[in-house]
Every structure is written in C-alpha cells, then in structure tokens.
Amino acid sequence: MQNRIIQYSTSLILVxxxxxxxxxxxxSSLNAQETWSLNKCVYYAIDNNIELNVKYNKVNNQxxxxxxxxAGLLTDFNMGSGVSVNFGRxxxxxxxxxxxxxxxxxxxxxxxxxxxxxxxxxxxxxxNKYLLSAIEEExxxxxxxxxxxxxxxxxxxxxxxxxxxxxxxxxxxxxLQFERMQKLVDVGKESPITVxxxxxxWAKDKLTLTRAHNNTSKALLNxxxxxRIGANQVFELDTLNIASLVVNPSPNxxxxxxxxxxxxxxxxxxxxxxxxxxxDLAVAKGNISPRLYLSxxxxxxxxxxxxxxxxxxxxxxxxxxxxxGIVIPxxxxxxxxxxxxxxxIVVKNQELLLERKHDxxxxxxxxxIDDLQAAExxxxxxxxxxxxxxxxxxxxxxxxxxxxxxxxxxxxxKQRYMSxxxxxxxxxxxxxxxxxxxxxxxxxSWNHL
Numbered sequence: 001m002q003n004r005i006i007q008y009s010t011s012l013i014l015v016x017x018x019x020x021x022x023x024x025x026x027x028s029s030l031n032a033q034e035t036w037s038l039n040k041c042v043y044y045a046i047d048n049n050i051e052l053n054v055k056y057n058k059v060n061n062q063x064x065x066x067x068x069x070x071a072g073l074l075t076d077f078n079m080g081s082g083v084s085v086n087f088g089r090x091x092x093x094x095x096x097x098x099x100x101x102x103x104x105x106x107x108x109x110x111x112x113x114x115x116x117x118x119x120x121x122x123x124x125x126x127x128n129k130y131l132l133s134a135i136e137e138e139x140x141x142x143x144x145x146x147x148x149x150x151x152x153x154x155x156x157x158x159x160x161x162x163x164x165x166x167x168x169x170x171x172x173x174x175x176l177q178f179e180r181m182q183k184l185v186d187v188g189k190e191s192p193i194t195v196x197x198x199x200x201x202w203a204k205d206k207l208t209l210t211r212a213h214n215n216t217s218k219a220l221l222n223x224x225x226x227x228r229i230g231a232n233q234v235f236e237l238d239t240l241n242i243a244s245l246v247v248n249p250s251p252n253x254x255x256x257x258x259x260x261x262x263x264x265x266x267x268x269x270x271x272x273x274x275x276x277x278x279x280d281l282a283v284a285k286g287n288i289s290p291r292l293y294l295s296x297x298x299x300x301x302x303x304x305x306x307x308x309x310x311x312x313x314x315x316x317x318x319x320x321x322x323x324x325g326i327v328i329p330x331x332x333x334x335x336x337x338x339x340x341x342x343x344x345i346v347v348k349n350q351e352l353l354l355e356r357k358h359d360x361x362x363x364x365x366x367x368x369i370d371d372l373q374a375a376e377x378x379x380x381x382x383x384x385x386x387x388x389x390x391x392x393x394x395x396x397x398x399x400x401x402x403x404x405x406x407x408x409x410x411x412x413x414k415q416r417y418m419s420x421x422x423x424x425x426x427x428x429x430x431x432x433x434x435x436x437x438x439x440x441x442x443x444x445s446w447n448h449l
Contacts, residue, residue: 037238038154038449041227045150048228052146055139062132069125075113082106103304107314112295118286123279130276137269144265147446151436153226155429157219157237162425164216167209170418174202177410180401194400197407201414250373256441257365261358263444270357274350281343287336291327296320365441372434379427382420389413389420 046052086102114121178198185195224231261267300318302310329336396413399405439448 035238036235038151041150041154041223042147042446042449044229045146045227046143049146050228052139052142055135055142059132059135059139062128062135066125066128066132069121069128072121072124075111077109077111079107079109081108105302105304106299107301108297108299110295110297112293115292115294116289117291118289120283120286123282123286127276127279127283130272130279134269134272134276137265137272140265141269144440144444144446147449148437148440150223150226151433151446151449153219153223154237155433157216157223159426159429160212160216160219161237162429163422164209164212166418166421166425167205167212169421170414171202171205171209173414174198174205177397177400178202184401194407197411201407201411250369250376251438253362253366253369256369256438257362260361260365260441260444263442264361265444267354267357267361270350270354274347274354277343277347277350281340281347284336284340284343287339288329290329293325293327295323368434368438368441372431372438375427375431375434379424379431382424382427386417386420386424389417393417 082105084104084106086104178195178201181195181198185192220235220237221231224233298318298320300314302313302317306313308316393413393416396405396410400407400410436446436449440446
C-alpha cells in the first residue's frame, strides 16, 4: 500500500512538473510575441498591406506589356484551314465548271513582318520600359508612405505610453504624499483638511491615469489597424533606444535637396514619365512615315469527288507566294497629325509636372530642416524645464510636510512637473522623428531605421 502511495505521488509530481514546464514555455512564447520593434512593424505592414500589393501587381502587369512590345519585333506566323460546300455552279478540282454539290477543304500557312515603320516598334519598347520604371518608382513611393504612416503611428503610441507612465508616477507620488500626511494627522501634527485635499488630488491623478491609459489603447488600436492584425492581440512597443539623445547641427537646405532630387522615388517617377511621354510622341510621329512590309505563305486545297486522293491533291494543289509592299500614309482624316499634337502637349505637361515636383521637394526639405531645428530647441528647453520643475516639486513637498505650504501649492508644483515631463517626452519623440525624416530625404529610403 505504501509503495502504491509512493508511485502515485511520484507520478503526480511528474505530471505537475510537465504542466509547469508547458505553462512556462507558453508564457515565454507569449512574452516573445508581445514585443514589437519599429522594424518588425514596418516589415509586417509591407508584407500585409493590400494597397501596396496592388501596386506590385501593377508592376507585374507592365512587365507583361514590355514583353509584348518586344515580341512585336518578331514575324507574324499563322496557320488555318477552312471547309466550304457548294450547291450550284462552282469550280471543281480539275478547274472545270460543275453544277453538282461539291466540298472544298483548304489549308494555309502565312507569315509577315514590318521591315520599316518609322521605328515605331523600337520606340514602343522604350516607352513601355520607361513606363515600367515609373510604375516601379510609384510602388517604392507607396512603400515609403506606408513606412512613414507606420512610423508616425508607432511614435504616437510611444508618446501616449510615455504620458501613461508619467501619470502612473504621479499617482504613486500622490499616494505616497497622502500616506505621509495621514501619519502626521494620526499623531496630531497636521490638519485633516490637508489630508482630504491630498486625497482629492490622488483621485484626480488616478482619473488622469485612466484617460492616459485609454489614449494609449486607442493609439495601439490605430497601429494594429495599420498593420492589419487582430484588435485583441497584445504587444509591447520597443523604446527605440532613445533614452539618451544626441543633438547634431542641422544640414544645409541646398545640400539635402541635391541628395533628395537624385534619391526620392517620386522625382524619379516623374522623370521616367517624361521620358515615356517623349517616346510616345516618337511613336506617334513614326506613324506618318511609310511602312515597308514583307509577307509569305503556303496554301493547298482538297476537293471532294476528285479522282486523286487526299495526299496527291494537297501536293498537286499547293501554291506559295511572297509579297513585298509599301504603305504611304497621305490622308487619314487628320487623325495622325492630331495625335502628334496631343502627344506634344502631354510632353509639355510632364515637363511642368517635373518642375513642380522639384519646387515641392525643395519646400519639403526646407520645412523638414526648419522643423528639426525647432524640435531641437524645444527638446533642449523641455529638458531644462523638467529639471527645474522637479526641483520645485521636491521643495514644495518638503514645505508641505513642514507646514510651510498648502496642498494647493503642492498640487500646482506637481502639475507643472507633470506637464514638463510630458513635454519632454513629446519633444524627444518629435526630434527623433524629424531627424529620421531628414535622413529619408538624404537617402530616399528608410533603411536607417
């Protein structure tokens, strides 16, 4: 009996150990899934964004167009067969007139090629290649916009998380101050009114914490929607290692613009669209040039009722031909020349669009550097304000404990400190974001994240 109890206890212990191991592994797995870095969010969004995948499909479709235009340089090659039944006067296989019902079966092969047509085919290939490059740059631009949206949403979530942490610290500080004053009241060294005011401030801070927590949840929900993940999935954001911040001098506007104009996909897209419009104009002009063509073919016939068999007829009745000709356009209701005029207008519009894109980019770079300089000044000022507000709060706390300050004075100092700390969180994230934005203008990508 004792052996059975020992065996049962041993088995129970093993089962408990296995269950604990599974739970520990499950908890570790969940914890590993909860932390999301900025890079992880970016790559996840790129893989799962619907609009971006539509852009990639557009690129694939244009690649087919390029292949099709290249195939246009090859010769046409076709084959066919036809059957006809005659019920009246017709020509039989002996080239004699007959009034009897007859059946005619013909077979043919034919090939043709344009020898010259004003370089229309070559310009069409170049047009589709430039258009493909423009569409590829459009996809890159869409990816960069998606990354920027993820970056903005990520920083907004971090900002709200920082505000929530500030609110938590304020609640803990209010609770600590309340408990200290309560002890003084208990020994008769402080008025109960002061304790009630501190308790009211504690309740107010807890309400602020609740609102901050709600704002954090909302910001995380917006990020999840952008990433297209479940609303109930819990994850923790990385702090981006920005606890210490190094402020560097801002670069020159013209130097950054010179880099951006050669790196950004939206500029390259407009340049490729301009080149494509010029090739499209060349195609339209090529249509007014003569077209020189060459064609060749082979055909044979089989007549039902002929004394010869199928094989003999197809051999005897076959014929071959070679045809070479030239087509000179003279008048086509002015459609060709009207098309050329329209293409010329398109080229001029693309030149204007490219020029406007340059102006917009210069303004964006100028504003980005100005915003970075403003964020730098704001961050430096916020650090100084936070340090002084913290000292003021410490002095107010000591005065309150000694009865030299009221609870209202203490609350005002605490609110100033809370506002200064929240301002520092905002200024830090804003400076990092604008600095990364400027790096994007220099390189045309977000690889520096």
